[in-house]
Structures are given as structure tokens and as C-alpha cells.
Amino acid sequence: MLLIKNGTIVNPAEKQHEVGDILVENGKIQKIAKEIPVPESDVEVFDAKGLVVTPGLIDMHVHLREPGQEAKEDIHTGTEAAAAGGITRVATMANTKPVIDNSAVLRDVQKRAEDVGVVKVSVIGSISKNLEGKQLSEMGDMAADGAVAFSDDGHYVENANFMRRAMEYADMLHKMVIDHAEDMTMCGGGFMNEGKVSYAMGVTGRPAAGEDIAVARDLLLSELTGCHIHIAHVSSKKAVDLIREAKRKGVNCSTEVTAQHLYFTDEWLKDYDTAFKMAPPIRSEEDRQALIEGLRDGTIDAIMTDHAPHCNEEKNVPFNCAPNGIAGLETSLASTLTVLYHQQGFTLDRIVELMSVNPARLLGVEGGVLREGAPADITVFDPEKEWTVHGEDLYTKSLFTPYENITLKGKAVLTVVDGEVVMKEGKVLK
Structure with missing residues (x-):
């Protein structure tokens, strides 16, 4: 039994933003109230005074690399990293080795996640066999076995007619297609954003127009x-303008942005x-500001990571080779x-919508709400805590982070999955 006391409960799906307590028992939320007396029976009490208590955060776009690329990351280390970051569920992409393009591989990943996952793992199946854009994956079988969406992420489906047929099939299965939208005939030879910075550096760029054409x-x-087309990252x-206009016209679309694209520019x-x-x-900074405005006006639906770790020796090479x-x-x-x-100046309620409520809705999974009787997936964070990022201190296998030596403000302090405390004060316990 777990009792979270005195926290500011930010629960936008229930229009709740108030100080209160949450009692957890047998993996479920038993009670939410302004004041819950400490039971006489054995109970762990976590004092969340001054902290924010939210539905468990959901990252709808990660690469756990398993099977086949465990040197980069594996399901255990990747979900440890998720727990450390206050995330209670991730959706892992299909570009593993072998590719998740059939039910046998999908069920294998699900079983591995059940056995060693620290947080919940949803699985995204590929659109095409071996991510080649030539033959449809076993979408029907994978949907029946629990695939939450389909994506060839990391690869743009170049053939428009193939993409049309894939989307027709996915629609029959009531699944969305997650689209890595970069026309590689324009972007394939580039290494960074094309613009004044790339010109000054002497690095071949990836023009934004390549993304815009693919999105259109x-x-x-x-x-x-x-x-339902979901434009990834x-x-x-x-x-952003194209997606905004499509939504205005009633097109069945959504989109996401990474935290790093909101923080950094090509400078x-x-x-x-x-x-x-x-x-x-x-x-560019103009693009970054457009992303923020897209979040502000509802054009962009979710914030995620595109967590895509690599071996340290792969990244510790000349820029164009990495x-x-x-x-x-x-x-x-x-x-x-x-x-x-x-x-x-975004509200905490809006941030929770973007990192929990909306990802749960888009993926069609449980979560995104604190409600009596619901699974106890809960994140507690301190919005004022300052900490400096060092790659060597992270749970992920990858030491390379653009945030190295940067001081951020805000940190998860408790992660609860199905009523079990899996991270407390920065230490993963499972």
C-alpha cells in the first residue's frame, strides 16, 4: 500500500488541480481526496508537499533497440532510463533486428518487456517488411496481437501508392500510421539542418523543404x-503550418515534437x-519558435523523446560519420x-496533457488520468529542482547527450507503475 500525501495533483483529464492525497493498493488507485488518514495497516507514505503529482508520463516514440542491437540499448536499460525520467509507459519503434514486421517478433518483444521491463512497453509494428517500403508487413496479425500503431520510423516510405495502400489497410484495422516525414531524395545526403550555420561549418545540410514536402x-x-496519420518529430x-491547416480542414492527423527540438537550435x-x-x-530559432507556438495553439499534440541511443564508439567519430x-x-x-x-509560461496542466493525456489517447492505451479504480501509474516531480546533466550518471547505455553540463530546472522524484514504486529520488529500484 502506498499513500502519496500533500502533493499538488495535476490531473487535466478530470479537470483537477488541487492539493490532495492519493491512496494506492493492489496496483490500483483506491482513493483520491484532499485528506486521507494514514491507515493503521502497513503502508508506505510519500510526502509530496511542494511537489506535483500527475498521471504517469507516456513517451510514444522510443527505440529500445532490442532485439538485435542490445549494445546500443536493451529493454531493461531503456525502461530504467524511462523510470528515472518519470515515464511510466513507452512505445517502442519497429526498427530492430529483426524488424518488428510480424507477430512472432512482436510477441517476442512483448514477452521480453514483461520479463525485464521496469515500466510498461507498448509495441509499434512496421509498415513494410524489413522497412523496405515494398511489401506490407503482417499488419493484421500484429494489430490482433496488440500493436498500437504502425511506422517505418527512420525510413520515409518513398512510394506514394504503397503508402496509400498501407494507410487504407491501417485504417481498416483502426490503427494510426506514424510517419517519418523526410523526403530522402532531398535529405539523404545531409548531416544537419541546411542553412547559414551549415554553410559556415561546411557541412552538407538536410533542407527543411524535404520535411515539408513529405508532410504535405x-x-x-x-x-x-x-x-489517421501521425507526423513524427x-x-x-x-x-507546423501545413498540419495546422490540415487540422482546420478536418484531416485525420496529429503530430509530436521532441523535447530537444524545443530546447536547441542549429547554432x-x-x-x-x-x-x-x-x-x-x-x-533554426525561427523553427523552434514555430514549434512552441504549435504547442501553444494545439497544432502539436504530444511531446516525446525519439530516444535513439547508440554505442559510444559509434558517436565518438567525426561529425559526418556519426x-x-x-x-x-x-x-x-x-x-x-x-x-x-x-x-x-505554459501551465503544468498543458504540459501534462502533452506528455500523458494526449499520448494515451493517441496510442489507445490505459493512462493519462488519475481516477479511482484505474491502474496506479503516477509521476511525481519537483518543477523547481535544478540539476546538471552528466551522461555518465544516466541509466541509458549511451553516454552522449546534447544536455551535457547543462543545468535544467525540474526533475522527476517518484515513478509508480501499477502501484509499485520503480524510481524514488533518482534511484531506479527495479
């Missing part, structure tokens, strides 16, 4: 098919630091609070 095409395909101003890459190398790339991707699970909440809450 797939919004049109969504309009044609009716399929949006990064450009024009792409941070001047030292050729591979910790900043990702796809889509970190773009793979795209960073570890982000342990810095996402802190980075978001620093930028949106402390700098931009």
Missing part, C-alpha cells in the same frame, strides 16, 4: 484514405558535436519544464 504528401494521403515551421552544432546529430535535424539519434528519456521532462513552464 502524407496529409493529402490521409485526406484521401481517412487514415515535426521540426520545421512550414510543416549549438558549431563545435561539430555528434551529440546534437539527429534526424530530422535541430533547426549515426543520427540521441538518448532522451531522462532529460525530456526536465527540458520541457525548463523551456515551456519556466521560460514560456
